[in-house]
Amino acid sequence: MMGEENISLLIKGAKFDVSGPSRRPGCEGKWIYTSTCGGRKVKILKILLDNRCENNCLYCLHRRDSPVERTFFTPEKLAQFFWNLYLKGKVEGLFLSSATGFSPENTLEKMLKTVEIIREKFRFTGYIHLKVLPFSPSEYIEEASRLATRLSINLEAPSSKHLAKIAPDKSWDNLFSLLKRLSEISRRKPLPGGITTQFVVGPGGEKDLELLNLSYYLYRELGLKRVYYSPFHPLPNTPLSRYPATSLLREHRLYQADFLIRNYGFKPEDFFFQEGNLPLNIDPKLLWAIKNPHFFPVEINQADYFTLLRIPGIGPVSAKKILEKRKRGKITSFQELKELGIHLKRSLPFITVNGKRERRKEENFLPLLTL
Incomplete structure (x- = not known):
């Protein structure tokens, strides 16, 4: 079995995939997060399969040039690690993400193998959120939709212009096409937890209006379940280590506006913006x-x-x-x-x-x- 230090590295790396607004850590334990599923809070293991990466995203702890220690799970060991926690009553679900490893295709194949073991060997029928990687083959996405409760892929930014500022190795067009593919699959056979995506808010220079316009489209045209807004936090040993952190109040206003779009019938043009951003001093x-x-x-x-x-x-x-x-x-x-x-x-x-x-x-x- 992997050492606790290596496991902690993969747990720590997964915390940047958000499943709700920022909040203080709970008391569930250092390996456990709380997510909302079906209207109730569920204790989930949020973890990376692999923290090795071929991309050089400027904000990321696991970027290719980062000095961070590298480690990974085999599908068998990660499946067993999750199952042991489940049998002890410490977790009720899994959020599985990963850096690209040596290739997105190979890594997603291992992620699918992990989930397949959990589903078919251990007969687990509960919540599994699977993160789809950039440039994933279509047949792997089909298999992911068979195994997972929820699927997601992170757009990271509202346009290719903004993405180039924070993740120059990624293709926004590829990410968006994969998100549309997920939407097509989910509409053909709806996933219980739906499809989600995530934006990194701040360092790309995007405006709230741009984020909300795209979110409105994603909800209305692609049928996404949720859009998440991850406020940027500078990390040591990254090119953006001196870039200011994004205000949590800005994150809060984005989630308020997003909620109004999803549940109150608001449109982006209903909101008042100051230079493209929501005012921070009033909801x-x-x-x-x-x-x-x-x-x-x-x-x-x-x-x-x-x-x-x-x-x-x-x-x-x-x-x-x-x-x-x-x-x-x-x-x-x-x-x-x-x-x-x-x-x-x-x-x-x-x-x-x-x-x-x-x-x-x-x-x-x-x-x-x-x-």
């Missing part, structure tokens, strides 16, 4: 409301579902509660909304209830009108 939904005074106030007793979603403080759950309550009769007071769990502190300036409006909180938003 994008509240800013949309402030910038569209003609839309308000909204009468709670007359608004449809998507109109309710435009109101600050009202989300999908509370909008459905309002519609359900209206089936039983008209809402006549702000107290009834409060009892439904509505965030009145945010909603009051933008709504009427039975024709009445509460104005006492409106002045809180006046300074924001200059944005």
Whole structure:
């Protein structure tokens, strides 16, 4: 069995493949991460098969010219390592990624062998997220779709121009064509966990508007399940070691806007940008409301579902509660909304209830009108 030090190297390398917004480490253990699957949190082993790489991405710990120690698993050993953790109740799923090894084709073949052992030898039927590598053969992608719960490939940047600044050895056209191929396969036979991709935010010089325009396309046209935004963190012994880290607040605003696109019916053109980026000092939904005074106030007793979603403080759950309550009769007071769990502190300036409006909180938003 591999030594703990080598295993730790492959665990550490996998942390840059994100599965949600940045957060502090949990208490599950140094080898365990938490991901959301089917609406519940799942403990997963996130690990690389191989940290050897033929690419020289400027931000990456495992770039070809990096002095990092190199190591790798055989498919048999990695499958057994996962299975031992599963039998001990330490993990419930697997997120398997890898650097390219000596070739993407050879490495993806080993990744598929690993998952095949877990599925067919150990009869594991749970969650497996498999990262597809650049320049992967089409037949390997087909096999990956048979074995995995979720598939992903990282676009890294919203265009070839931006990708060239951070990963000069990669082809954006190749990455995008592979993502479209994943989409075609998933639409023919839907994957339980869908298809995802990831952007490195910051060092490529991309704007939030560019990221969100592409994300909107990926959701609408390719049917992606999620787009992840990985804020850049400078690493020692890389060409970008002195480049400033990307603000976690920028990441937060991107995820807020992304959520509004996926679940609230927003489009990129609905957002207000400053020089192509979302303002950091206010959430994008509240800013949309402030910038569209003609839309308000909204009468709670007359608004449809998507109109309710435009109101600050009202989300999908509370909008459905309002519609359900209206089936039983008209809402006549702000107290009834409060009892439904509505965030009145945010909603009051933008709504009427039975024709009445509460104005006492409106002045809180006046300074924001200059944005």
